[in-house]
Amino acid sequence: MNTPEVVIDVTGLDVWYGRRRILHDVDFRVETGEIRVIMGGSGSGKSTLLRHLLGLHRPTRGCVKVFGIDIARASRSQLQEVRKELGVSFQGGALLTSLTVGENVALPLREHTRLDENTIRIMSRLKLEVVNLGGFQDLMPSQLSGGMIKRAALARAIVMDPRLLFFDEPSAGLDPVVSAELDELILRLRDALRMTIVVVTHELESAFKIADSITVLDGGCVLMTGTVDEVRNADNARIQDLLNRRPREVTVDVDAYLRRLTEEDAG
Numbered sequence: 001m002n003t004p005e006v007v008i009d010v011t012g013l014d015v016w017y018g019r020r021r022i023l024h025d026v027d028f029r030v031e032t033g034e035i036r037v038i039m040g041g042s043g044s045g046k047s048t049l050l051r052h053l054l055g056l057h058r059p060t061r062g063c064v065k066v067f068g069i070d071i072a073r074a075s076r077s078q079l080q081e082v083r084k085e086l087g088v089s090f091q092g093g094a095l096l097t098s099l100t101v102g103e104n105v106a107l108p109l110r111e112h113t114r115l116d117e118n119t120i121r122i123m124s125r126l127k128l129e130v131v132n133l134g135g136f137q138d139l140m141p142s143q144l145s146g147g148m149i150k151r152a153a154l155a156r157a158i159v160m161d162p163r164l165l166f167f168d169e170p171s172a173g174l175d176p177v178v179s180a181e182l183d184e185l186i187l188r189l190r191d192a193l194r195m196t197i198v199v200v201t202h203e204l205e206s207a208f209k210i211a212d213s214i215t216v217l218d219g220g221c222v223l224m225t226g227t228v229d230e231v232r233n234a235d236n237a238r239i240q241d242l243l244n245r246r247p248r249e250v251t252v253d254v255d256a257y258l259r260r261l262t263e264e265d266a267g
């Protein structure tokens with residue numbers, strides 16, 4: 001599979017869950033070799049967009065193309081081809097506690113390739129070295145710190161040499177120094193391994209350090225996509241609220257809230 005200039009091309013994506021519209025006419029393009037950060041407040045639709053990019057859900061309307069393949073219309077073998085090129089490191093995607101660090105990293109190779117044991121071991125160790133965990137393969141996850149667990153999970157996400165890496169909240173729960181180390185690592189993956197990387201994060205400092213471009217989501221809409229400076233200087237009150245951590249003004253309509261709950265219960 002050749003790598004096209006545009007790795008992700010989403011046009012007019014609408015997502016409804018029941019009667020609630022979650023994503024509104026989202027356009028989202030990511031080019032080869034860039035680090036794109038998706039930013040937005042809680043409930044703005046970041047995870048929903050990510051799930052559609054991974055082909056875990058079908059769009060209600062619109063088109064999601066990854067490596068030029070329309071995810072909703074792809075055959076099973078095309079989807080498999082695409083998925084082989086994706087690495088995913090999710091917030092909840094912790095390591096399996098009953099396996100060593102090395103066995104955790106080796107899992108995708110065991111599941112998706114027919115490589116022999118020796119090659120699998122070498123490849124997993126190499127990836128542990130990439131994330132600065134060389135020599136840690138025989139430890140159990142419980143013996144690692146939070147930052148090390150994130151890095152080990154990252155080693156597992158890149159063990160198949162994906163061309164496109166998704167990283168959900170890399171800095172969540174980490175102290176600032178460890179979080180900065182992880183930022184360096186993400187930059188290294190782009191530069192040394194030429195990966196295209198999509199990162200969802202709440203951490204502004206981290207976003208500004210690693211992003212080639214940032215997409216800001218709010219209420220399921222793309223407010224803007226731009227460089228770090230463009231987003232920082234955006235003449236948009238909602239974006240400035242997000243950057244300055246100002247809470248939005250919320251007026252709660254109790255009747256509408258209760259109505260929505262009943263509608264959701266009814267399916």
Ligand SMILES: Nc1ncnc2c1ncn2[C@@H]1O[C@H](COP(=O)(O)OP(=O)(O)OP(=O)(O)O)[C@@H](O)[C@H]1O
Nearest residue numbers: 017018020022040041042043044045046047048049
């Ligand atoms: N499976 C689902 N069914 C119904 N509603 C959902 C579902 N998944 C998400 N939602 C709703 O969609 C909206 C967007 O959720 P999403 O998880 O995508 O936001 P987010 O930006 O990732 O939030 P956070 O930063 O808190 O993880 C929320 O209002 C959420 O309640």
